[in-house]
Amino acid sequence: MSAFFKLLARNRLALGGLIVMGLVVALALITPLLPLVDPDATNTANRFLPPFSDGALLGTDALGRDLLSRLLWGTRLSLAVGFAAALFAAVAGAAVGIIAGFYGGRTDNIIMRAVDMLMAFPYILLALAIVAALGPGLVNALIAVSVVNIPFFARNIRGITVGLANKEFVDAAKLAGMSNARIITSEILPNVVPVIVIAMSTTIGWMILETAGLSFLGLGSQPPQADLGSMLGEARSALITNPHTSVIPGIMILIIVMSINLLGDGVRDALDPRLKSGALSRPMAATRVDRKHTPAPEARTEGILSLENLRTEFHVKDRIYKAVSGVSLSVKPGECLGVIGESGSGKSVTALSIMGLVASPPGVITGGAARLEGRDMIGARYGDLRTLRGRRVAYIFQDPLATLHPLYKVGDQLVEAISSHRAISKSEGRAKAIELLKSVRIPNAEERVDSYPHEMSGGMRQRVGIAMALANDPDVIIADEPTTALDVTVQAQILSLLDDLRRERGLAIVFITHDFGVVAQLCDRVAVMYAGRIVEEGPTMEILRAPAHPYTARLIACVPELGAGKRKLEAIPGLPPSVDALPAGCAFADRCLKAQPSCKEGEILLEGTGSRAVRCLYPELSLSKETA
Amino acid sequence: MGSYILKRLLLAVPVIFGITVIVFLIMAMIPGDPATAILGSYATPENVARLNRDLGLDQPLVARYFIWLGNMLHGDFGQSFSLNRPVIDEVLERFNNTLILAGTSFVLCTVFGILAGVVSAARQYGFADKAITFVVLLGISIPSFFLGMMMILIFAVDLQWLPVSGMYAIYGGGDLPDLLHHLTMPALALAVVATGVVARLSRSAMLEVLRQDFIRTARAKGVKEGRVIWGHALRAAMVSIIPVLGIQAGFVLSGAVYIEIVFQWPGIGRMLVDAILQRDILLVQGGVVFVAACYVIFNIIVDVAQSLLDPRIKT
Numbered sequence: 001m002s003a004f005f006k007l008l009a010r011n012r013l014a015l016g017g018l019i020v021m022g023l024v025v026a027l028a029l030i031t032p033l034l035p036l037v038d039p040d041a042t043n044t045a046n047r048f049l050p051p052f053s054d055g056a057l058l059g060t061d062a063l064g065r066d067l068l069s070r071l072l073w074g075t076r077l078s079l080a081v082g083f084a085a086a087l088f089a090a091v092a093g094a095a096v097g098i099i100a101g102f103y104g105g106r107t108d109n110i111i112m113r114a115v116d117m118l119m120a121f122p123y124i125l126l127a128l129a130i131v132a133a134l135g136p137g138l139v140n141a142l143i144a145v146s147v148v149n150i151p152f153f154a155r156n157i158r159g160i161t162v163g164l165a166n167k168e169f170v171d172a173a174k175l176a177g178m179s180n181a182r183i184i185t186s187e188i189l190p191n192v193v194p195v196i197v198i199a200m201s202t203t204i205g206w207m208i209l210e211t212a213g214l215s216f217l218g219l220g221s222q223p224p225q226a227d228l229g230s231m232l233g234e235a236r237s238a239l240i241t242n243p244h245t246s247v248i249p250g251i252m253i254l255i256i257v258m259s260i261n262l263l264g265d266g267v268r269d270a271l272d273p274r275l276k277s278g279a280l281s282r283p284m285a286a287t288r289v290d291r292k293h294t295p296a297p298e299a300r301t302e303g304i305l306s307l308e309n310l311r312t313e314f315h316v317k318d319r320i321y322k323a324v325s326g327v328s329l330s331v332k333p334g335e336c337l338g339v340i341g342e343s344g345s346g347k348s349v350t351a352l353s354i355m356g357l358v359a360s361p362p363g364v365i366t367g368g369a370a371r372l373e374g375r376d377m378i379g380a381r382y383g384d385l386r387t388l389r390g391r392r393v394a395y396i397f398q399d400p401l402a403t404l405h406p407l408y409k410v411g412d413q414l415v416e417a418i419s420s421h422r423a424i425s426k427s428e429g430r431a432k433a434i435e436l437l438k439s440v441r442i443p444n445a446e447e448r449v450d451s452y453p454h455e456m457s458g459g460m461r462q463r464v465g466i467a468m469a470l471a472n473d474p475d476v477i478i479a480d481e482p483t484t485a486l487d488v489t490v491q492a493q494i495l496s497l498l499d500d501l502r503r504e505r506g507l508a509i510v511f512i513t514h515d516f517g518v519v520a521q522l523c524d525r526v527a528v529m530y531a532g533r534i535v536e537e538g539p540t541m542e543i544l545r546a547p548a549h550p551y552t553a554r555l556i557a558c559v560p561e562l563g564a565g566k567r568k569l570e571a572i573p574g575l576p577p578s579v580d581a582l583p584a585g586c587a588f589a590d591r592c593l594k595a596q597p598s599c600k601e602g603e604i605l606l607e608g609t610g611s612r613a614v615r616c617l618y619p620e621l622s623l624s625k626e627t628a
Numbered sequence: 629m630g631s632y633i634l635k636r637l638l639l640a641v642p643v644i645f646g647i648t649v650i651v652f653l654i655m656a657m658i659p660g661d662p663a664t665a666i667l668g669s670y671a672t673p674e675n676v677a678r679l680n681r682d683l684g685l686d687q688p689l690v691a692r693y694f695i696w697l698g699n700m701l702h703g704d705f706g707q708s709f710s711l712n713r714p715v716i717d718e719v720l721e722r723f724n725n726t727l728i729l730a731g732t733s734f735v736l737c738t739v740f741g742i743l744a745g746v747v748s749a750a751r752q753y754g755f756a757d758k759a760i761t762f763v764v765l766l767g768i769s770i771p772s773f774f775l776g777m778m779m780i781l782i783f784a785v786d787l788q789w790l791p792v793s794g795m796y797a798i799y800g801g802g803d804l805p806d807l808l809h810h811l812t813m814p815a816l817a818l819a820v821v822a823t824g825v826v827a828r829l830s831r832s833a834m835l836e837v838l839r840q841d842f843i844r845t846a847r848a849k850g851v852k853e854g855r856v857i858w859g860h861a862l863r864a865a866m867v868s869i870i871p872v873l874g875i876q877a878g879f880v881l882s883g884a885v886y887i888e889i890v891f892q893w894p895g896i897g898r899m900l901v902d903a904i905l906q907r908d909i910l911l912v913q914g915g916v917v918f919v920a921a922c923y924v925i926f927n928i929i930v931d932v933a934q935s936l937l938d939p940r941i942k943t
């Protein structure tokens with residue numbers, strides 16, 4: 001609760017709202033003590049005095065009544081009526097909601113049907129009907145406004161009560177022979193009261209506005225008694241000649257409602273946990289780049305795609321998570337490079353950084369380069385980057401149900417991959433889409449082209465994902481765990497499809513996975529990542545036969561039979577260190593059986609000769625000796 | 629699709645039925661003899677006799693309800709005693725005027741609300757976002773009737789751009805330009821609050837959608853950012869925006885009552901307020917039932933629009 005108030009206080013607008021509201025309420029409370037003129041004392045000699053007149057700070061109205069006095073008394077009345085209406089609606093609505101939620105079944109059904117009916121009215125019609133039946137008057141307007149708002153409370157409270165009614169402590173109370181009334185008052189009520197209070201606080205501004213509205217229409221408070229609404233309503237006839245009589249009560253309503261809205265927003269934000277974590281911020285079109293040293297925009301590189309010392313961080317509040325700290329990789333045409341690691345090892349972030357697809361905020365690329373044929377794409381202008389995305393470097397993602405747009409036909413999504421880069425006619429696009437679907441071996445491609453993603457199986461959707469990546473004949477495909485969500489047979493099909501495609505088209509593939517079995521089937525070379533770094537690199541077969549890094553050895557030992565075992569890495573005790581507090585020395589030291597004190601000191605380099613390299617002081621296999 | 633619409637229409641029947649029950653029960657709360665209560669100062673012997681005959685007032689409550697319902701199903705909503713014409717004639721004429729006003733406001737709030745929400749989300753925490761957020765807060769806090777009065781002061785009295793009130797000029801008016809001239813201010817004043825609400829909701833719906841994986845896919849394909857926002861993201865966000873538009877239609881219709889009073893617009897809201905002050909119960913009753921039923925039908929249209937947009941909804 002105190003954390004809640006802290007959060008509220010941090011929201012400066014909400015705090016402002018709270019202060020203004022507090023002032024208005026305080027003013028309304030002390031109104032009877034202030035030396036004010038009688039608000040209903042008429043004085044026809046002093047009609048329509050302007051503001052700042054002698055003896056009438058805010059002037060007078062059509063009957064010569066003092067506006068300041070009327071304003072304060074009117075505010076008091078409006079607040080009281082709005083509060084009373086909210087309280088009445090909350091109590092009645094909560095009672096209805098608790099009864100419906102607690103008893104359930106038929107009772108619940110009938111009550112909620114009635115509530116639905118009430119909600120089918122535009123709210124003011126119901127209020128007008130009630131006022132029509134009861135006759136105009138402030139109390140009747142109050143009743144009308146409360147009744148109209150009962151369904152809102154009833155629905156909210158019912159939902160919570162239903163949840164509570166099935167909890168163990170309620171069952172226990174029932175078994176203990178407590179009466180339903182006792183259970184409601186002792187077990188249910190204490191749990192719903194906070195919700196009632198919050199719901200009330202968010203609707204009270206609304207209630208004040210609605211009762212003021214009815215008074216404005218002449219259906220609420222009757223002369224000479226006046227709330228803010230009826231003051232405004234009466235002043236309307238003199239709007240053009242004496243606007244101050246309208247402006248004064250109008251501004252007061254505005255101030256009240258606005259401060260309550262500000263406060264309500266603050267309460268809502270404080271209660272919404274997503275806002276606390278900053279998760280509601282949207283990713284920008286490309287990852288933010290903030291590099292201390294800008295590498296040369298062009299450089300001669302080996303391979304078609306190469307990463308140089310890439311660093312990507314997540315900046316969340318004052319914490320920095322080093323997801324990728326200095327990764328260098330390269331891949332040649334027709335080659336498949338596996339990047340393997342546990343979740344959180346930074347392998348996916350590495351893959352997404354290449355084309356600036358890391359969600360930002362919070363992602364920031366803080367160093368290094370990602371070169372396509374020598375050209376650095378990290379510093380590239382957004383416009384240039386966009387034309388490379390999908391055309392030269394394409395992605396295949398995990399879980400195609402989430403990664404395909406749910407409301408577009410798959411054919412249209414395929415065509416769009418092409419039309420984003422070159423103009424294409426409708427008929428040509430459709431033909432091309434069908435051809436692409438056929439190339440990934442989707443049966444009935446002519447019909448499937450008009451399907452929506454939710455109408456396809458997981459394997460078919462992933463084929464669509466692959467077809468989309470192939471649409472522009474890219475040079476590099478980055479596949480981010482494309483088979484994880486699929487069952488073993490479908491997985492094998494997808495892998496052999498990718499293998500064929502790379503051989504036919506000379507594609508370079510970067511294949512991100514956590515599964516050595518998959519790597520063994522497809523990849524020529526493999527890089528093992530741990531805590532944002534590459535710990536071992538080399539040809540797949542050599543590493544599988546004789547891993548050098550203790551971590552790699554353990555990973556391989558986890559796969560009982562290559563390509564057929566369980567698809568999850570497991571059985572390495574312990575967890576990787578959190579990347580916002582990396583220890584000195586080897587990040588694997590806490591889980592490593594061979595760890596020595598020297599492992600926890602200084603920087604350990606990725607060293608080796610020939611095609612292999614390892615980042616370890618005491619490797620399972622000394623690379624320099626073997627290759628020497 | 630046809631069967632879906634039919635199904636939704638059938639589901640609306642009990643709701644409209646329930647609406648008539650609620651209105652009937654509210655009106656039955658009127659204390660005292662119903663004939664005198666309904667007729668008030670118009671309680672001449674022949675009016676009382678006519679009313680007893682029409683509404684079966686001497687019969688029990690349930691029978692009275694079914695007589696009333698039966699009459700309405702035949703298009704007979706009773707006689708307005710204050711206006712001395714059939715309720716249904718007056719209601720239809722006034723509702724037509726309200727539709728012009730509320731319909732325009734609804735279109736305005738939809739277009740500008742979504743526009744502001746999308747821009748706000750796309751430029752989150754930027755200047756445009758902050759400016760829009762502030763204007764929206766102001767918009768949803770200002771009572772529409774007060775806003776309307778201030779607009780009259782500024783645009784009609786001071787600047788003299790627009791007429792103070794009414795629907796047509798008294799002399800020589802009556803054509804479309806004249807109507808638009810009179811419509812501008814009330815339609816804007818009525819749209820402001822709803823625009824604010826729609827803008828807020830669109831913003832949060834867009835922020836929610838922009839974090840989804842399929843947006844990243846679109847960007848990975850190289851789709852232009854404008855199309856990512858206004859195509860992929862907005863299309864998906866509409867799924868949660870459309871139901872709110874249905875609710876907002878109810879608020880616009882409600883707000884129309886105030887705006888019609890402020891701008892002397894001859895719509896059904898003003899008719900209802902006048903009828904209440906004149907204690908013309910049958911006119912109130914008929915007007916409320918008619919508008920509520922129209923609102924239910926409008927919500928069916930919203931549901932159908934939703935199902936057209938989202939292929940995942942079973943039709």
Ligand code: SF4
Pocket residue numbers: 549550551586587588589590592593594595596599604615616617618619
């Ligand atoms: S450096 Fe030391 S702790 Fe790290 S993997 Fe090698 S032996 Fe183990």
